[in-house]
Amino acid sequence: MAGVSHEAIYQLKALMDQVDEPFKRTFQNVHQGYKVETLERFLKARDGSVTRAHKMLLDCLKWRLENGIDDILSKPIVPINFYRGVRDSQLIGVSGYTREGLPVFAIGVGLSSFVKASIQYYVQSHIQINEYRDRVLLPAATKKTGRYVGKCVKILDMSGLKLSALNQIKLLTAISTIDDLNYPEKTTTYYIVNVPYVFSACWKVVKPLLHERTRLKVQVLQGSGRDELLKIMDYSSLPHFCRKEGTRASRRVGNTSEDCFSLDHPFHQQLYNYMKKQSGICAPTRPLKHLEMPVADIKKAEFCRTIESELKRIQSQDELTRLYDIHISD
Structure with missing residues (x-):
């Protein structure tokens, strides 16, 4: 396996075979029958170090147990109208699959407002989508x-x-930290599309702070990225904001079944119905009030401080703001 030695995988497997219940049970929910591939992911996230990967994996399992992650798919956010508000302000969805069978996750970074609920609900929703991906979507894709x-x-x-x-x-730091620590190496490529001027200015500062592994996965595409993305997926799998070029490319579409962010999209309907079925009840379920919010590491804290400083710098420069407004109105 490229990047990770067989010996390292063997050593980490031997260490994980020694864990007791309930760690063993929650580890099964992580690897879904693909233990070697899961060990490889954690080893890659820790540059092949068995000791560091073992600690990372144990910390992940502890986090899952302390926060009830194994049961999170049985805790839908209700009532449905409230959850619709969460979906309308935390724009994420699945638009289809690549020709290799990988799920295509679409994320509306620029238009997400996160104003319809507390941070706890958005974190809960994000984790539920992660778990649904790992326990339902990816196994189904593997079978197909x-x-x-x-x-x-x-x-x-x-x-x-x-x-x-x-x-x-x-909020975004909390979500990205959860992914870094507990769902490592789950994304092959991050395609960035429809970039405004403000993104270009910040990216020059942010890029050097990212880990080399992450930088290599990021591709900034021209415009909506349609032509480049069609090389790896069919048109039907493109997110709605990639299907057209121009200023209207990323607006929400009228047909909600084609808007992969909408609760009416098939992915979100299937996700919500799955969670409701898992819950076995229709009574309101409180959010995970005791969900532990991760602490960002030193590098990520530096990352956020730099973004904040750069955004404030840009905000104070009237000329840049004017150019940005002109760019958006074109």
């Missing part, structure tokens, strides 16, 4: 393709990105 599918691709829509995004750094 006849080979192991353990990762996805993500398309990040930056249209509508404003300087007010600074206000959401705390």
